[in-house]
Amino acid sequence: MGFLNFTDLVLFLGVSQGLFLSISLRLIHNRNKPANKILSFLLLIAVLMLFGRITAYRIPEIWVWRFGVLVDTTIFLFGPLLYSYARRLVFNEKPVFQLSWWHYIPAALHLCYYFWALHFSVEEFNEIYFSGKLNLMFFIVEAAGLISFIWYWTKTFQLVKRYSNKEEMELSFHQSVLPYLWFFLATLGLFITLWAISFLSTHFLLGPIKYINYVTMWISTPLFIYGIGYFSLRQPHIFRIPFEPKSKSENDRLKPEEIQKLQRRLHYYIEEEKIYLNADLSLKTLADKLNTSSNNLSWLLNQVYQASFYEYINSHRIHAFLKKIDNNEHHNHTLLAMAMDVGFNSKSTFNRVFKSELGTTPKEYLKNRNVA
Numbered sequence: 001m002g003f004l005n006f007t008d009l010v011l012f013l014g015v016s017q018g019l020f021l022s023i024s025l026r027l028i029h030n031r032n033k034p035a036n037k038i039l040s041f042l043l044l045i046a047v048l049m050l051f052g053r054i055t056a057y058r059i060p061e062i063w064v065w066r067f068g069v070l071v072d073t074t075i076f077l078f079g080p081l082l083y084s085y086a087r088r089l090v091f092n093e094k095p096v097f098q099l100s101w102w103h104y105i106p107a108a109l110h111l112c113y114y115f116w117a118l119h120f121s122v123e124e125f126n127e128i129y130f131s132g133k134l135n136l137m138f139f140i141v142e143a144a145g146l147i148s149f150i151w152y153w154t155k156t157f158q159l160v161k162r163y164s165n166k167e168e169m170e171l172s173f174h175q176s177v178l179p180y181l182w183f184f185l186a187t188l189g190l191f192i193t194l195w196a197i198s199f200l201s202t203h204f205l206l207g208p209i210k211y212i213n214y215v216t217m218w219i220s221t222p223l224f225i226y227g228i229g230y231f232s233l234r235q236p237h238i239f240r241i242p243f244e245p246k247s248k249s250e251n252d253r254l255k256p257e258e259i260q261k262l263q264r265r266l267h268y269y270i271e272e273e274k275i276y277l278n279a280d281l282s283l284k285t286l287a288d289k290l291n292t293s294s295n296n297l298s299w300l301l302n303q304v305y306q307a308s309f310y311e312y313i314n315s316h317r318i319h320a321f322l323k324k325i326d327n328n329e330h331h332n333h334t335l336l337a338m339a340m341d342v343g344f345n346s347k348s349t350f351n352r353v354f355k356s357e358l359g360t361t362p363k364e365y366l367k368n369r370n371v372a
Helices: 006-027 033-055 062-076 078-090 101-117 122-130 135-170 177-204 214-234 256-272 283-289 294-303 309-326 335-341 347-358 362-371
Strands: none
Touching (some): 033 062, 033 214, 062 101, 062 135, 135 294, 256 294, 335 362
């Protein structure tokens, strides 16, 4: 065996970090456990990918070579597991979401190829390999892996888009998980694009591209998963939204007397209890207070008040903030402190909602008010 080069050293460090992250995520208590179980498994797969890439062509022992061929199967597990991770992270489902068995058929087929390869010695396999008889097989495997990545990336994109739409219907605040997921998809999309360019160039156009190929995907994808792992170690508890089938809202969902009764209860909790001061207020929390379902409350807000839950609650928070301005509380407190007092949980959300409601920023509003 030759000396390890710089790339080997980096990959060995990646293996050790992957094991550390996988174990650490399993030890975190009460923090997005359903998603972290999937992520922990993903990290173990990433470790296997990197270890297989290091050893398969560096260590001559036959068992190592056999292991390196087996590890190729993991490329077909990333797509299904990444989708499962994203879905468990942001949606609340009981029982906990699991993909059907047929999503893992490509991985099972590759295992069949692996067991077929076991019939050959290293010398026999190399003879077949260098004769070009396996070129079609390699083409099919890489094409299938690429298609799998693209398909599950698309499904995950649709999932995140759905979550983005439902967040304003269910929560009165924005979570940091949404920008993270969009970055997650953008980065993974870049990897897939580069891989697709390499695949098309190698098989149909100009030939192999030196630094963009199947091997770099083997290295970049696990390292990307490590980045997700480090983020998850710092990620606070996420309010997961119920995953419900899409259904058409009926105009007569609630009878007139039911609407009036629900409106009176809603008015009490908004005006008297000032429930909007709760920074973590969700649609389900308020619906439970009103002794109704989340669907009924969402229907009422959309059909009667012409607003999403996010818009409705934050509109009341803005009005409470303006009352503080009228009472000259801004002379003794910062604008951000006042915003937090009325229920906002971040400066960015407060500024966004304020400008949406009044068409100006809080500082500009205060400046114009003082001039007037």
